[in-house]
Structure formats: structure tokens, C-alpha cells
Amino acid sequence: MQQAAGNGTMLSLRDVRIVRGERTVLSVEKLDLAAGIHVLEGPNGAGKSTVLLAAAGLVDLAAGQVLLDGTVLHDGMAPAPVERRRRIALVFQDPYLMSGTVREAVEIGLKIRRVGSQERRTRVDPLLERLGLKHLASKRSTKLSGGERRKVALAQALVLDSQVLLLDEVTVNLDEASKQTLIDILRERAGGGHQVIVIASHDSELAHRLDARVHRLAGGRVLDDGVRRP
Amino acid sequence: MILEGLRRAFEMLLSFDPQVWGPVRVSLEVSCVATLLAAVAAIPLGVVIGLSRFAGRRIIVSVLNTMLALPTVLVGLLVYGLISRSGPLGAWDILYTPTAMIIGQTILAMPMICAFTVASVERSDPRIRLSMLSLGAGRIKASVAVALENRAALAAALAAGFGRVFSEVGVAMMLGGNIRGYTRNITTGIAFETGKGEFALGVALGTVLLVVALAVNFAVGYWNYRGGRRQ
Ligand SMILES: Nc1ncnc2c1ncn2[C@@H]1O[C@H](COP(=O)(O)OP(=O)(O)O)[C@@H](O)[C@H]1O
Ligand SMILES: [Mg+2]
Numbered sequence: 149m150q151q152a153a154g155n156g157t158m159l160s161l162r163d164v165r166i167v168r169g170e171r172t173v174l175s176v177e178k179l180d181l182a183a184g185i186h187v188l189e190g191p192n193g194a195g196k197s198t199v200l201l202a203a204a205g206l207v208d209l210a211a212g213q214v215l216l217d218g219t220v221l222h223d224g225m226a227p228a229p230v231e232r233r234r235r236i237a238l239v240f241q242d243p244y245l246m247s248g249t250v251r252e253a254v255e256i257g258l259k260i261r262r263v264g265s266q267e268r269r270t271r272v273d274p275l276l277e278r279l280g281l282k283h284l285a286s287k288r289s290t291k292l293s294g295g296e297r298r299k300v301a302l303a304q305a306l307v308l309d310s311q312v313l314l315l316d317e318v319t320v321n322l323d324e325a326s327k328q329t330l331i332d333i334l335r336e337r338a339g340g341g342h343q344v345i346v347i348a349s350h351d352s353e354l355a356h357r358l359d360a361r362v363h364r365l366a367g368g369r370v371l372d373d374g375v376r377r378p
Numbered sequence: 379m380i381l382e383g384l385r386r387a388f389e390m391l392l393s394f395d396p397q398v399w400g401p402v403r404v405s406l407e408v409s410c411v412a413t414l415l416a417a418v419a420a421i422p423l424g425v426v427i428g429l430s431r432f433a434g435r436r437i438i439v440s441v442l443n444t445m446l447a448l449p450t451v452l453v454g455l456l457v458y459g460l461i462s463r464s465g466p467l468g469a470w471d472i473l474y475t476p477t478a479m480i481i482g483q484t485i486l487a488m489p490m491i492c493a494f495t496v497a498s499v500e501r502s503d504p505r506i507r508l509s510m511l512s513l514g515a516g517r518i519k520a521s522v523a524v525a526l527e528n529r530a531a532l533a534a535a536l537a538a539g540f541g542r543v544f545s546e547v548g549v550a551m552m553l554g555g556n557i558r559g560y561t562r563n564i565t566t567g568i569a570f571e572t573g574k575g576e577f578a579l580g581v582a583l584g585t586v587l588l589v590v591a592l593a594v595n596f597a598v599g600y601w602n603y604r605g606g607r608r609q
Binding site: 236243256 | 503505506508509510511512513514515516517519523526527
């Protein structure tokens with residue numbers, strides 16, 4: 149079992165039920181995700197992406213609440229209020245990049261938060277460098293390969309330095325070097341002890357390399373409560 | 379006689395005869411201003427309708443689609459009733475002015491631009507709005523982003539609205555009154571000159587109308603195609 153107390157940062161789902169069409173696609177009584185790295189595992193359609201969308205306040209909740217450190221992030225209709233959503237960053241399973249250059253794409257979230265151009269640059273540049281995107285900075289985002297697009301989407305989220313980071317099938321299309329870079333970045337951030345990182349993935353090797361807690365999902369339910377694989 | 383008419387028509391066009399280019403200028407000015415005014419209201423409205431999912435939304439969309447077929451003379455009649463001397467806005471004294479034509483054409487263009495906008499937003503990529511929301515945008519900013527990412531389709535909407543008003547006669551005739559050098563435009567000019575037996579002038583005006591209408595149609599098709607592409 150994981151420590152619920154400690155430094156406090158905690159993302160929780162309480163009695164969350166999500167209905168799409170007529171069908172209940174997610175039903176989670178209690179899921180607590182403390183600071184650190186968590187992997188949601190499960191077959192296609194298990195509800196992994198839906199958990200992330202719920203935590204990001206982007207899908208209607210038929211019942212229940214999403215809480216961060218005990219305060220409500222999302223309940224009821226999506227989208228959740230903007231100031232709550234800004235505590236969270238999400239990389240979609242199939243990311244869309246706005247037209248413009250790669251640099252512009254990575255800066256969008258900071259621009260929305262009215263971060264000045266000087267500071268944007270000092271936050272974006274090292275990240276582009278580290279993810280091997282620097283040479284693409286002025287390339288149009290519509291002209292990228294699948295893997296490049298995913299790395300830009302990752303950079304968009306990472307640069308926000310939010311309390312909660314949600315990553316959906318994030319290693320798809322990534323080469324081994326990029327994957328290792330991502331793993332290093334995530335482990336560094338988790339080491340800080342303040343960020344909750346949740347990854348939906350069916351790559352079980354990834355959970356091991358991240359030393360993550362694994363939560364198995366099936367049929368819209370959480371099967372176990374954060375075991376750490378040996 | 380037709381060949382002779384054609385020959386004289388091209389002479390008029392090439393010699394920049396003010397009898398031809400005067401009405402062309404009126405048409406372009408009135409229809410451009412009307413299209414832009416209509417767009418200011420119709421595009422935001424169309425984006426909101428296209429993105430929302432309230433009950434009764436379907437009804438609004440079908441009313442909108444029905445209004446595409448609104449006969450121009452009916453719009454002319456309605457506005458005439460408002461702005462003629464005895465009407466509620468009679469004090470404005472704008473009947474038979476370009477302003478009156480602009481009002482009528484704005485009303486005509488709005489449903490067109492709005493319906494095109496709704497359709498393009500409906501079939502646009504749903505990930506656009508979600509991405510913006512996930513990056514911390516408010517609802518309005520996210521909607522603006524949807525519009526910007528669909529700018530080709532919105533250009534098609536504008537062109538369609540312009541095409542509708544540029545080639546119509548009813549509003550221009552009833553509210554403009556076909557006053558030479560003032561409110562006479564291409565379509566009222568054609569009707570009037572041909573009736574008078576000035577066949578060549580009618581053909582010259584008709585040629586400009588045809589060229590512009592074809593260009594606009596081409597633009598609608600091209601931008602619609604561009605707007606339909608996905609990542
Ligand atoms: N937009 C949607 N409309 C209807 N059903 C959906 C939608 N998105 C997901 N679902 C359904 O919800 C269930 C869970 O999907 P998802 O969370 O994407 O699964 P996973 O990410 O684990 O593969 C699936 O049965 C899927 O068909
Ligand atoms: Mg998924």
C-alpha cells in the first residue's frame with residue numbers, strides 16, 4: 149500500500165461514474181494517486197483514457213468528484229472551471245497541434261497564462277534541446293512525423309510544470325533514445341515529490357523502468373490499488 | 379445582333395465606360411460591406427452553435443438551413459416596411475440609398491454565413507477544442523482557436539455569403555431603387571438596360587457578374603476543400 153500522508157500532494161477520484169451514450173464506461177469508487185509516478189494498465193477500452201480525461205476536467209461526470217489535495221478539481225459538467233484545469237496538464241493519446249511553428253506550439257500554454265516572451269524562451273529552449281526538437285523549432289507543426297508530433301505535445305505539457313501531469317499512451321512512436329529521455333525527465337520530476345504523474349500505457353516494461361505504481365483497469369473499473377512491481 | 383452586342387459589350391468593358399463600371403463599383407462596395415457586417419455577427423454565432431450541444435439545437439440548425447432559401451424580395455419587403463416614410467425607422471430617411479441596400483443584403487448574407495460556419499465547425503477536428511482546454515484556455519479562447527484552425531472553411535463561408543448577395547436583384551431593386559450613379563448596381567442595371575433595349579450594356583454588366591460569380595464559386599470550392607483536410 150502506498151503512503152496517503154506525507155507531503156500531501158494527492159489526486160483522488162471519489163465515486164466517479166462516467167456515462168457515454170447509454171453506457172457506463174467508468175465507475176471508480178476510490179482512486180488515490182499520491183505524488184510520484186503511476187501507470188494505468190489494461191486492455192483497450194478498459195477506461196484508461198477516460199480516467200485521464202476525468203482528472204483533466206474534460207469529460208462530464210455523471211457522479212462523483214476529482215479532488216486535488218482535498219479541493220474539488222472537477223465534478224459535474226465539463227469543462228471544469230479554467231483556474232482548476234490550469235493545475236493539470238494532459239498529453240492526449242492522439243495529439244493535435246495548432247497550426248504554426250513547433251516553438252509556437254510549445255509556447256501556447258504559457259501564452260495562455262500570460263507568461264512574458266523572455267520567460268517563455270528561458271523555459272522552452274532547454275526543453276526543446278533536451279527532447280531533440282531544437283532543430284525543428286521553426287518548422288511548421290503540421291509537417292512533423294508521428295514521433296516528432298508526440299514529442300512536441302509532450303513539450304507543450306512539460307513546460308507548464310503543473311502539479312499534475314497526465315500522459316496517454318505516451319511512448320507510442322517514440323524511438324528508444326527519446327523514450328529514455330522521457331523516462332529520465334519523469335523520474336527527475338517525480339523525485340521532487342510534489343508532482344503527480346499518471347501514465348496510461350499497456351507497455352508493462354515502462355512501469356518497471358519508471359519504478360511506477362501500477363493500477364490495473366478492466367471494464368471501467370480499477371482492479372488493484374497501486375502495486376509496485378518487483 | 380447577338381454577336382454585334384457582344385462586340386460592343388467588350389468595347390465598353392475595355393474602354394472603362396462609366397455606364398458599366400459605375401454599377402460594378404456600387405455592387406462591389408455594397409456587397410462587400412454587407413458581407414463583412416453579416417460575418418461579424420454570423421461567424422461567432424455559427425461557432426457557438428457548432429460547438430454546443432443544447433436541446434433544440436437541431437431545430438435552430440434546420441431553421442437556419444431553411445433561411446438559406448429566403449426569397450430576396452421578401453427580405454426587401456420586410457426592410458422596406460421598416461424604413462419607408464411611414465415605417466418605424468422612417469425617420470432615418472434611408473430608403474433608396476446604398477445604406478438601405480447594405481441592410482437588406484446583410485440580412486440575406488447572415489443565414490448563409492452562419493449555416494456554412496456551423497457546418498464547418500461540426501465537421502472540424504474535435505481535438506482542437508480539447509487541446510486548447512487542456513492547455514489551460516478558457517471556453518472563449520478555445521472557441522476562437524477552433525475558428526482560426528478552420529479559417530479556410532470560414533473563408534468559404536464568407537465567399538458563399540458574398541456570392542448570395544452579389545448576384546441578387548430583389549433587395550437591390552426594392553431598397554436601392556436603381557438610381558443611376560448612386561444605387562444602380564450590376565443586377566438592377568442589367569434588368570433596366572435590357573428592358574430599355576440597351577442589350578450590349580446588359581451583356582457587358584452580365585459578363586462582370588458571371589466572372590465574379592465564377593471566381594467566388596471557385597473560391598468556395600477551394601477553401602472548402604482546404605478546410606476539410608485533417609492532421
Ligand atoms: N467519445 C466517446 N463516445 C462514446 N464512447 C466512448 C468515447 N470515448 C471512449 N468511449 C468508450 O469508453 C470506453 C473506455 O474507453 P477509453 O477510456 O478510451 O479506453 P482505453 O483508453 O483504456 O483504451 C470504451 O468502451 C470506449 O468505447
Ligand atoms: Mg486510451
